[in-house]
Amino acid sequence: MCCLGWSCSIPVVSESQALLQGLSLGGSHSCFSFVPGLGMDFLTLFLVYLCFVLLVTALLCLCSGRKESFLARSVTRASQVLSLVIPTQLQRVAHRVAHGALHRLFHTRSCLFVVLHIALQAAVFGEYTWEVFGYCWELQFPLLLLLLPYLLLAGNMGCFLLCSRANPGIITKSNHASLVKVYAYDGVMFQRGTVCPTCTMEKPARSKHCSVCGTCVHRFDHHCVWLNNCVGASNAAWFLLYLLSLTATATALAAITLSFLSHVVQLSNLLHSTYLDAQGQEHPVEIPFLVQHLFLTFPRIVFMLGFVILLTLVLGGYSAFSLYLAFTNQTTNEWCKSRRFGVSHHVSSQPPDRQVVYKNIYSKGIWRNLKEIFRPPTALERKKKT
Ligand SMILES: [Zn+2]
Numbered sequence: 102m103c104c105l106g107w108s109c110s111i112p113v114v115s116e117s118q119a120l121l122q123g124l125s126l127g128g129s130h131s132c133f134s135f136v137p138g139l140g141m142d143f144l145t146l147f148l149v150y151l152c153f154v155l156l157v158t159a160l161l162c163l164c165s166g167r168k169e170s171f172l173a174r175s176v177t178r179a180s181q182v183l184s185l186v187i188p189t190q191l192q193r194v195a196h197r198v199a200h201g202a203l204h205r206l207f208h209t210r211s212c213l214f215v216v217l218h219i220a221l222q223a224a225v226f227g228e229y230t231w232e233v234f235g236y237c238w239e240l241q242f243p244l245l246l247l248l249l250p251y252l253l254l255a256g257n258m259g260c261f262l263l264c265s266r267a268n269p270g271i272i273t274k275s276n277h278a279s280l281v282k283v284y285a286y287d288g289v290m291f292q293r294g295t296v297c298p299t300c301t302m303e304k305p306a307r308s309k310h311c312s313v314c315g316t317c318v319h320r321f322d323h324h325c326v327w328l329n330n331c332v333g334a335s336n337a338a339w340f341l342l343y344l345l346s347l348t349a350t351a352t353a354l355a356a357i358t359l360s361f362l363s364h365v366v367q368l369s370n371l372l373h374s375t376y377l378d379a380q381g382q383e384h385p386v387e388i389p390f391l392v393q394h395l396f397l398t399f400p401r402i403v404f405m406l407g408f409v410i411l412l413t414l415v416l417g418g419y420s421a422f423s424l425y426l427a428f429t430n431q432t433t434n435e436w437c438k439s440r441r442f443g444v445s446h447h448v449s450s451q452p453p454d455r456q457v458v459y460k461n462i463y464s465k466g467i468w469r470n471l472k473e474i475f476r477p478p479t480a481l482e483r484k485k486k487t
């Protein structure tokens with residue numbers, strides 16, 4: 102059994118350390134002593150960091166498609182609470198600045214999130230290329246596996262460009278007459294004769310006015326700040342492919358990095374080693390020590406891994422939701438609105454005095470629904486079917 106711990110004055114070169122250095126993986130190990138309890142504190146801090154990143158990501162996702170964002174409402178509520186202690190003038194200024202910033206961020210077309218999106222991808226791929234790829238190459242991982250994230254990234258960037266630069270289905274005076282015939286009005290969520298006050302045109306069924314783009318969009322799904330574009334009938338397919346390829350990229354990066362770290366643990370026999378605590382007592386290596394050891398040995402890789410795991414979970418959930426919407430022929434806008442009504446997937450036989458029950462009349466079965474995403478129907482096709 103080898104000994105990993107170093108009570109600071111006596112550096113003991115362990116088998117695992119020699120192996121890590123032999124693989125040129127470990128770099129220079131700093132001598133640290135593991136104090137029982139410190140591992141738990143470290144893990145708690147790490148979990149707090151993970152929860153914080155998850156919370157911020159979830160908040161950004163929540164806010165990205167809403168007219169009156171959750172953040173804006175939170176700012177209003179916070180200012181109401183703070184009004185008890187802060188002078189009125191200062192409150193007004195702070196309120197104006199906060200709302201102005203949020204409005205600029207979420208309700209005007211801006212490249213800020215696109216730049217952030219590209220910067221995050223560049224940082225993650227920079228780290229993968231700089232460290233993980235080289236180490237995995239030394240550990241003789243298959244080349245095709247190591248190249249997979251780059252292939253997925255290329256596909257993802259292609260979908261990103263096509264989706265963000267595409268016309269999502271903007272309703273203009275010239276195409277209005279044909280678009281208004283594409284979908285039937287369900288009489289609950291989409292009423293015939295509803296006019297958009299900004300565009301001064303009758304809204305076709307399933308369309309919505311996007312306040313960020315300032316146009317009505319055919320089969321409106323949502324406005325995506327990460328793409329700086331609306332998602333509508335004409336780019337819904339690219340959006341779905343973009344989302345799936347992004348999820349696959351994050352999953353591949355997480356899987357390869359996890360596999361690399363587990364290889365390091367296996368090769369160095371870390372799990373069957375012991376360490377010396379500050380009192381010089383020997384303990385078998387446990388998970389908190391292992392995580393701390395890996396974090397201190399490969400800080401950037403573990404940091405990147407935490408981020409891509411969170412991304413995989415968030416994007417995986419969102420992809421599952423988007424696939425559910427695609428299979429049931431619903432848009433995000435319709436799904437959100439349908440929460441206000443009762444939802445029925447069957448022909449309703451509700452008595453007329455009961456509350457209005459929304460029924461999705463656009464679903465035609467999984468296969469045809471999916472086909473509709475990739476080949477949006479035209480007025481001519483609907484005419485042929487009826
Ligand atoms: Zn409009």
Ligand SMILES: [Zn+2]
Nearest residue numbers: 311314324331
């Ligand atoms: Zn928009």
